[in-house]
Amino acid sequence: MTAVLPPLGPPLDPLCVGAAVGLLALVLARAVLHKLSGFAEFRQALADYRLLPEPVAGAAAAGLAAAEAAAAALLLVPGLTRVGALLAAGLMLLYGGAMAVNLLRGRSSIDCGCGGPGQAISWLLVARNLALAALAVVALAPVAARPLGPFDAVLLPSLALGGWLLLLIGERLVQTRSHIRAVAADRGGF
Numbered sequence: 001m002t003a004v005l006p007p008l009g010p011p012l013d014p015l016c017v018g019a020a021v022g023l024l025a026l027v028l029a030r031a032v033l034h035k036l037s038g039f040a041e042f043r044q045a046l047a048d049y050r051l052l053p054e055p056v057a058g059a060a061a062a063g064l065a066a067a068e069a070a071a072a073a074l075l076l077v078p079g080l081t082r083v084g085a086l087l088a089a090g091l092m093l094l095y096g097g098a099m100a101v102n103l104l105r106g107r108s109s110i111d112c113g114c115g116g117p118g119q120a121i122s123w124l125l126v127a128r129n130l131a132l133a134a135l136a137v138v139a140l141a142p143v144a145a146r147p148l149g150p151f152d153a154v155l156l157p158s159l160a161l162g163g164w165l166l167l168l169i170g171e172r173l174v175q176t177r178s179h180i181r182a183v184a185a186d187r188g189g190f
Contacts, residue, residue: 011144015156018148020138021075022160024088027132027167028072034114035065045113049098067091075139082140089136096129109182119175120182128170 035042039061046064047057068091074084099121102110111118112125119125148156 011142012138014143014146014148015152015159017139017141017143018156019159019163020135021081021085022157023163023167024085024132024136024139025072025075026160026164028068028075028088028091031114032065032069032072035061035068039065041111041118042113045111048110049102049113050107051098051101064091085136085139089133089140092129092133092136096126096133099126099129114171119179122174122177124174124177128167128174 043061071087
């Protein structure tokens with residue numbers, strides 16, 4: 001079977017690629033769940049970015065949730081993993097770009113639309129999305145021909161879950177920073 005996408009760089013160890021794929025799939029699955037459980041809030045956050053006409057915000061929100069679900073699913077299908085990684089990279093760059101445009105416009109108080117407790121967009125969130133896009137590039141890399149052993153079977157999900165926990169900690173720190181800045185602004189400080 002011919003590759004859907006041409007190789008990107010030298011082959012990487014299957015642990016590196018597998019951990020990147022697993023972490024991206026977790027991130028995207030969580031994003032889809034947040035969007036579907038709070039669809040009205042996500043639609044409003046998307047409209048608040050003012051990058052699309054208001055009447056298409058609902059369709060765009062549904063399309064983004066579907067694209068995230070497709071990327072997560074494709075990441076987990078052998079032979080289509082790289083297509084899923086490419087879609088994931090595109091989504092992360094799109095989201096980071098939308099935040100950057102609004103930050104450059106001076107609109108830093110809008111909700112990021114990331115799901116969970118609301119948080120304002122920031123350059124830290126742009127950096128997070130760039131890091132996730134870079135992780136998708138790792139997932140795009142060809143995999144070196146090396147059989148996975150029993151230790152690898154334990155290490156691979158551990159790496160993906162460890163990355164997931166680090167991402168959650170980073171998100172919590174960004175949320176806390178955002179809330180501290182909002183409280184300080186209300187009190188006239190900072």
